[in-house]
Amino acid sequence: MCRRSSPLLPLLLALLGRPDPAPAEHCDLQPVSAEPPITLSYTTSTVLRGCASSSSTHTSHEVHVLRIRWSKSPASMLNVSIRPRAGDRTRPAALILQCTQCSASITSPYQDLVIHTDAFLSPGVQSSELPVDTKGDLLDWVQKTYKGITSYSELKDPHRIHLHLGENDSSPVDCVPQENFDATPHLEAEVLFHEVKGCISSSARNARAAHIVQLLHEPSLPITEVNLTLSCLEQQPSNQILLLQGPANLTWLLTMNNCSLQFLASGTYKILHFPMGPQKGEQLPDTVQGLIAKAFEKNYSIIASYSIIPISPHVTLKIHEREVPRKPPMVPISSTPSPESLSNSLFSALMPWKCTDDTLEIVIDRSYLKPIKDVVNITLRDISCQAEKNATHFMLRTPFNHCGTLVEDHGHATNELILSQSKGSVLRSMRVPFQCKIPQELFLRLFPTASFEAPQTELEVNKEVFVQASMRLEDYPADLQLKECNLTALGMEPLLLVQGTKAQSSSVAMLEEPTSNRDRKVWRFRFTYTIPEGRHVPSSATLTCKAGLKNTVFEKALKVKVKDIWRPPKNQGLGLSAVLGITFGAFLIGALLTAGLWYIYSHTRPISKLQPVSTTAPASESSSTNHSIGSTQSTPCSTSSMA
Numbered sequence: 001m002c003r004r005s006s007p008l009l010p011l012l013l014a015l016l017g018r019p020d021p022a023p024a025e026h027c028d029l030q031p032v033s034a035e036p037p038i039t040l041s042y043t044t045s046t047v048l049r050g051c052a053s054s055s056s057t058h059t060s061h062e063v064h065v066l067r068i069r070w071s072k073s074p075a076s077m078l079n080v081s082i083r084p085r086a087g088d089r090t091r092p093a094a095l096i097l098q099c100t101q102c103s104a105s106i107t108s109p110y111q112d113l114v115i116h117t118d119a120f121l122s123p124g125v126q127s128s129e130l131p132v133d134t135k136g137d138l139l140d141w142v143q144k145t146y147k148g149i150t151s152y153s154e155l156k157d158p159h160r161i162h163l164h165l166g167e168n169d170s171s172p173v174d175c176v177p178q179e180n181f182d183a184t185p186h187l188e189a190e191v192l193f194h195e196v197k198g199c200i201s202s203s204a205r206n207a208r209a210a211h212i213v214q215l216l217h218e219p220s221l222p223i224t225e226v227n228l229t230l231s232c233l234e235q236q237p238s239n240q241i242l243l244l245q246g247p248a249n250l251t252w253l254l255t256m257n258n259c260s261l262q263f264l265a266s267g268t269y270k271i272l273h274f275p276m277g278p279q280k281g282e283q284l285p286d287t288v289q290g291l292i293a294k295a296f297e298k299n300y301s302i303i304a305s306y307s308i309i310p311i312s313p314h315v316t317l318k319i320h321e322r323e324v325p326r327k328p329p330m331v332p333i334s335s336t337p338s339p340e341s342l343s344n345s346l347f348s349a350l351m352p353w354k355c356t357d358d359t360l361e362i363v364i365d366r367s368y369l370k371p372i373k374d375v376v377n378i379t380l381r382d383i384s385c386q387a388e389k390n391a392t393h394f395m396l397r398t399p400f401n402h403c404g405t406l407v408e409d410h411g412h413a414t415n416e417l418i419l420s421q422s423k424g425s426v427l428r429s430m431r432v433p434f435q436c437k438i439p440q441e442l443f444l445r446l447f448p449t450a451s452f453e454a455p456q457t458e459l460e461v462n463k464e465v466f467v468q469a470s471m472r473l474e475d476y477p478a479d480l481q482l483k484e485c486n487l488t489a490l491g492m493e494p495l496l497l498v499q500g501t502k503a504q505s506s507s508v509a510m511l512e513e514p515t516s517n518r519d520r521k522v523w524r525f526r527f528t529y530t531i532p533e534g535r536h537v538p539s540s541a542t543l544t545c546k547a548g549l550k551n552t553v554f555e556k557a558l559k560v561k562v563k564d565i566w567r568p569p570k571n572q573g574l575g576l577s578a579v580l581g582i583t584f585g586a587f588l589i590g591a592l593l594t595a596g597l598w599y600i601y602s603h604t605r606p607i608s609k610l611q612p613v614s615t616t617a618p619a620s621e622s623s624s625t626n627h628s629i630g631s632t633q634s635t636p637c638s639t640s641s642m643a
Helices: 008-015 138-146 288-297 339-350 576-604 621-628
Strands: 038-044 046-052 062-069 078-084 093-098 103-107 114-117 151-156 158-165 178-182 187-193 197-200 209-216 225-232 240-245 251-257 262-265 268-271 302-310 314-319 353-355 359-365 375-379 393-399 406-408 412-423 426-437 442-447 458-460 464-472 481-488 495-499 508-510 515-517 520-528 540-548 553-563
Touching: 038 302, 062 138, 062 158, 078 093, 093 103, 093 138, 151 158, 151 187, 209 288, 209 314, 240 288, 251 262, 288 302, 339 426, 353 426, 359 412, 442 540, 442 553, 464 481, 464 540, 495 508, 495 520
Parallel strands: 062 093, 062 151, 078 103, 078 158, 093 114, 209 240, 209 302, 225 251, 225 314, 240 262, 251 268, 458 553
Antiparallel strands: 038 187, 038 314, 046 151, 046 178, 158 187, 197 302, 353 359, 359 393, 375 412, 406 412, 412 426, 442 464, 464 520, 481 495, 481 540, 508 520, 515 520, 540 553
């Protein structure tokens, strides 16, 4: 298992004096791990999940539900403003705001607004706490309490929310959440963008930096103008450039606050509060690598920020960085970085660690360790956890509860790499702290024994196999439920193994109650895959499980190879052993037959064939006659007497 190294590595190796293996124009974007150099927000009415219904039109209140998710701990207050949609409001309204561990300010012109929330509200706002048991079944609780739901909106990283009161009789009867729901009639939000990426040209020779904002075209949103407000820390000539890419028919309305930098814009642009009309922009590429190449073409070799956002009528961009250093951040040739600094820089670029739901995996290409030199061993914080090594890699895999790994809040696992260097007879150690994100997804594994060690991808017919489904969920692990597991194969009827936590077949048995370990839940069961005699055995099958909350379901499929040792595959011809056996038998029979024929032949041929030919030289005719008359003496070569 070898992972592709980070694209920042070629630059690091180049700065250390190693040759640059990548072309100069190549640059792979990576998330900006440190504090982003920009703050970017945009307005949108498209929510992650949402719905609207007319189910509240005949109840006591119109009811609006907001559910907030965060990429990281919220650093600022959420502002929610309530507005009438059209005309005067005539009915009472209720707001349900689920915003765990956040501070919120709710402003409304209506004194009778009912508020339920688990957020910390500003003083003077009357509210009721959400019951604890609503975390997983929020909509069920709202429906039971108010008998109807006007709107439901689930948002990620909002900064401001404008909620418009009002109901629509033409909305569906039931509020069934949908992905990427258009909530335009009743909601507009300003969302903070936290997925800023960046990269550096592998042949960087200057510190000129580019910021790129790319708008995703959405045909269903007829937006032809984007108001972009740009703010900078200080107004002075800058060695930075801003690239704005969007649909060709788009007009950018730019407001520049304290900024003096170069920019390129696709479509048309106009700088507001400046005595000039609309200007025709430059045709910019619509691909990531194309825009990066455009920045490099203009001699900006650092992509300080790259942001891809949905098309929006209002975008706000604040550039935090002051003047980028004129000199590129290169290691001076005359000085050598310390081994500790070198190790941290190298592994920050490599990032050879990966988290699953319960394990930490590390794979390090040994060729990338040459700048550090003489690395003979790698362990974790617990030095008994030693990486396996071969000619090309160091490899280590360990559960989170071993080797000194700490699982922190917000789904991160932390540990330390300890590198041992050999300096003659002396071993020197260097420590490299690291952390990796634990993914929130369903994991599915197949095991041959009940010890649940050494996962496999082979399923043997008529033999027990053990299944483990597990998942981490930061917010509500207690509400996480296993929905179902089934097995499907080509030409076979689907086999429902588990539904909920109950076995659905006589060949299936749940091994234990679902276990919760902090923010992780585990389900285990065993089953035997039986196929009726005479039925075709498939070569592969797919094990699929679903788990989740009331309205959010995660699904995982695991492809396995089906093996049946009792029934050899049909129509596959003779195996190698059979061919060799038949060949050897034929050879042996042929050899015996040849030997028998030779024996018969050698014992049944005519006697005359056995008499040798005389080699005595012939005498003269007279002497021969005189010698033979009346003689009874035999010659050595004769076996008969005279007649």
